[in-house]
Amino acid sequence: xxxxxxxxxxxxxxxxxxxxxxxxxxxxxxxxxxxxxxxxxxxxxxxxxxxxxxxxxxxxxxxxxxxxxxxxxxxxxxxxxxxxxxxxxxxxxxxxxxxxxxxxxxxxxxxxxxxxxxxxxxxxxxxxxxxxxxxxxxxxxxxxxxxxxxxxxxxxxxxxxxxxxxxxxxxxxxxxxxxxxxxxxxxxxxxxxxxxxxxxxxxxxxxxxxxxxxxxxxxxxxxxxxxxxxxxxxxxxxxxxxxxxxxxxxxxxxxxxxxxxxxxxxxxxxxxxxxxxxxxxxxxxxxxxxxxxxxxxxxxxxxxxxxxxxxxxxxxxxxxxxx
Amino acid sequence: xxxxxxxxxxxxxxxxxxxxxxxxxxxxxxxxxxxxxxxxxxxxxxxxxxxxxxxxxxxxxxxxxxxxxxxxxxxxxxxxxxxxxxxxxxxxxxxxxxxxxxxxxxxxxxxxxxxxxxxxxxxxxxxxxxxxxxxxxxxxxxxxxxxxxxxxxxxxxxxxxxxxxxxxxxxxxxxxxxxxxxxxxxxxxxxxxxxxxxxxxxxxxxxxxxxxxxxxxxxxxxxxxxxxxxxxxxxxxxxxxxxxxxxxxxxxxxxxxxxxxxxxxxxxxxxxxxxxxxxxxxxxxxxxxxxxxxxxxxxxxxxxxxxxxxxxxxxxxxxxxxxxxxxxxxxxxxxx
Numbered sequence: 001x002x003x004x005x006x007x008x009x010x011x012x013x014x015x016x017x018x019x020x021x022x023x024x025x026x027x028x029x030x031x032x033x034x035x036x037x038x039x040x041x042x043x044x045x046x047x048x049x050x051x052x053x054x055x056x057x058x059x060x061x062x063x064x065x066x067x068x069x070x071x072x073x074x075x076x077x078x079x080x081x082x083x084x085x086x087x088x089x090x091x092x093x094x095x096x097x098x099x100x101x102x103x104x105x106x107x108x109x110x111x112x113x114x115x116x117x118x119x120x121x122x123x124x125x126x127x128x129x130x131x132x133x134x135x136x137x138x139x140x141x142x143x144x145x146x147x148x149x150x151x152x153x154x155x156x157x158x159x160x161x162x163x164x165x166x167x168x169x170x171x172x173x174x175x176x177x178x179x180x181x182x183x184x185x186x187x188x189x190x191x192x193x194x195x196x197x198x199x200x201x202x203x204x205x206x207x208x209x210x211x212x213x214x215x216x217x218x219x220x221x222x223x224x225x226x227x228x229x230x231x232x233x234x235x236x237x238x239x240x241x242x243x244x245x246x247x248x249x250x251x252x253x254x255x256x257x258x259x260x261x262x263x264x265x266x267x268x269x270x271x272x273x274x275x276x277x278x279x280x281x282x283x284x285x286x287x288x289x290x291x292x293x294x295x296x297x298x299x300x301x302x303x304x305x306x307x308x309x310x311x312x313x314x315x316x317x318x319x320x321x322x323x
Numbered sequence: 324x325x326x327x328x329x330x331x332x333x334x335x336x337x338x339x340x341x342x343x344x345x346x347x348x349x350x351x352x353x354x355x356x357x358x359x360x361x362x363x364x365x366x367x368x369x370x371x372x373x374x375x376x377x378x379x380x381x382x383x384x385x386x387x388x389x390x391x392x393x394x395x396x397x398x399x400x401x402x403x404x405x406x407x408x409x410x411x412x413x414x415x416x417x418x419x420x421x422x423x424x425x426x427x428x429x430x431x432x433x434x435x436x437x438x439x440x441x442x443x444x445x446x447x448x449x450x451x452x453x454x455x456x457x458x459x460x461x462x463x464x465x466x467x468x469x470x471x472x473x474x475x476x477x478x479x480x481x482x483x484x485x486x487x488x489x490x491x492x493x494x495x496x497x498x499x500x501x502x503x504x505x506x507x508x509x510x511x512x513x514x515x516x517x518x519x520x521x522x523x524x525x526x527x528x529x530x531x532x533x534x535x536x537x538x539x540x541x542x543x544x545x546x547x548x549x550x551x552x553x554x555x556x557x558x559x560x561x562x563x564x565x566x567x568x569x570x571x572x573x574x575x576x577x578x579x580x581x582x583x584x585x586x587x588x589x590x591x592x593x594x595x596x597x598x599x600x601x602x603x604x605x606x607x608x609x610x611x612x613x614x615x616x617x618x619x620x621x622x623x624x625x626x627x628x629x630x631x632x633x634x635x636x637x638x639x640x641x642x643x644x645x646x647x648x649x650x651x652x653x654x655x656x657x658x659x
Contacts, residue, residue: 143521143523143534143554144519144521144534144536144554146536146548146550148469192517192538192652194515194517194538194540194546195546196544196546198466198467198544198545198546198570198572199466199467199570199571199572207466207467207546207570208546209538209546209548211517211519211536211538218521219519219521219536221536221538221548221550223469223548225467225570227467227570227575228575229462229570229571229573229574229575231574232575241550243521243534243552243554244554245523246556247556248552248554248555248556318652319651319652320650320651320652
């Protein structure tokens with residue numbers, strides 16, 4: 001029986017991870033800790049898991065730890081888990097500062113603990129297929145990329161500049177940066193960013209556009225906006241248009257959709273594709289049970305966060321900055 | 324009823340000849356092209372008289388000149404036609420430089436003749452609808468836009484002129500200028516452009532910008548992402564397409580040529596596979612555009628897209644080229 005502790009349930013992905021775990025064999029959810037007791041109790045009731053008053057205690061009786069707290073509090077929970085020698089799956093973005101992210105990687109290294117990053121998009125079969133197409137030379141040489149990660153404005157702590165560490169740029173840059181790093185085996189070297197609070201009356205940016213330079217020479221734009229209106233039938237998208245000298249590839253990771261029209265609930269899209277959270281959790285179980293190195297690790301988290309913090313710097317300075 | 328001389332018997336020359344015929348069967352058409360066979364083809368198809376440019380200029384019965392030649396030739400042809408007292412309709416982009424475009428605009432003002440530039444996207448129904456919806460306020464104020472326009476490389480150009488950036492201006496000036504123009508009308512003046520473009524390595528496309536992406540910031544604060552592409556391989560079943568997404572404070576508007584298709588055909592006759600994907604319509608944006616020009620001539624009204632408008636849209640495209648060349652963001656005020 002593999003026992004999993006959940007530290008923080010601020011991120012709604014935590015609910016999805018718990019549900020994925022519950023569908024798997026030989027898993028026990030050891031319990032949930034959250035600083036916000038009402039949030040903790042609500043989630044425990046909803047998910048049928050045990051609340052826990054002390055994170056250290058919960059971690060001590062677990063085999064692995066999932067951190068789905070607010071972005072800025074990932075570090076403290078990762079430190080508790082790493083201190084106890086427990087492998088970790090950490091929600092994205094890894095942290096809100098590069099300093100925190102580096103400290104997290106370091107403490108995991110010191111304690112011989114594996115740190116997996118929650119980049120579910122990289123677990124999509126469509127992304128793997130894209131990588132095969134690129135490495136198989138079907139596009140020729142890749143010369144240009146255009147990405148999007150649209151979403152709805154999430155509200156709550158996501159729009160708290162301290163807890164979230166920013167807005168749409170912080171929330172929606174890292175997924176596409178991560179898959180492109182893997183697809184092209186590259187790093188992000190430069191960024192120009194422009195963003196603003198355009199749609200909602202909130203204290204952080206809700207729309208942003210970024211122009212990145214990659215270590216492999218290409219430029220890539222990314223639209224990280226929370227620009228999907230409530231009326232839209234789906235939460236958002238992750239897309240990538242890859243242009244090569246011999247061909248082009250369009251990737252729309254969440255487009256395996258069914259259109260549903262209900263007189264009661266209106267219209268919506270349902271996704272029938274692979275459950276990426278489940279695939280990522282399966283990977284975490286391999287990390288725990290077989291000692292596998294995680295497919296998406298702390299360094300991936302750090303590198304994508306560097307792209308984010310550089311994007312903020314670029315806008316403040318009004319120019320291209322090095323990552 | 325008009326006497327119209329079309330300069331250039333290429334792709335756009337054909338489009339214009341067809342449209343002028345559709346507008347009024349009685350229109351007299353003249354066709355000018357250095358390649359006799361191309362001029363003859365249009366002459367036969369649309370009942371046009373083959374002529375030289377000089378003959379057209381000297382013929383006082385010709386009241387309209389339509390310029391459908393490669394971009395680098397626009398200035399000289401337009402200025403001479405205007406000086407000869409002709410009304411001029413010039414295909415987009417108006418010219419390759421602001422200097423050329425301004426010379427054309429000055430010639431038009433001096434002549435007192437009508438001068439219109441073919442920013443035809445303003446006449447496409449799915450773009451007209453965006454303006455109507457934006458005005459109706461259903462989605463609030465438009466604050467962000469994404470537009471794609473692209474397909475395979477335009478290899479139909481005579482002497483492969485699209486491939487030479489000194490003749491076509493590349494993908495921003497020749498293609499994305501449609502979207503720059505539309506966005507300018509929708510969102511107002513552009514403030515900053517951050518753009519990059521790449522040239523594909525194939526020898527055929529040497530010297531030209533084939534794929535470009537531009538991030539625009541408008542004076543209003545609105546943001547836009549424009550992607551223009553000549554990067555699709557040749558010979559594909561679908562060789563051109565557009566996409567747009569306009570985000571407002573209360574909703575969004577989006578359309579994609581791939582999603583929204585009325586008719587799809589897959590057939591194989593005698594072992595020859597054929598694929599067709601189309602939205603057939605009786606409404607022809609090019610005919611509407613030229614009709615609006617003729618109306619302006621007949622009623623002596625301001626044309627829908629004048630020289631000044633075309634110059635402003637060209638400025639955005641040139642700013643994109645400048646940003647792509649210098650690898651830094653460019654203020655529109657730097658392009659003058």
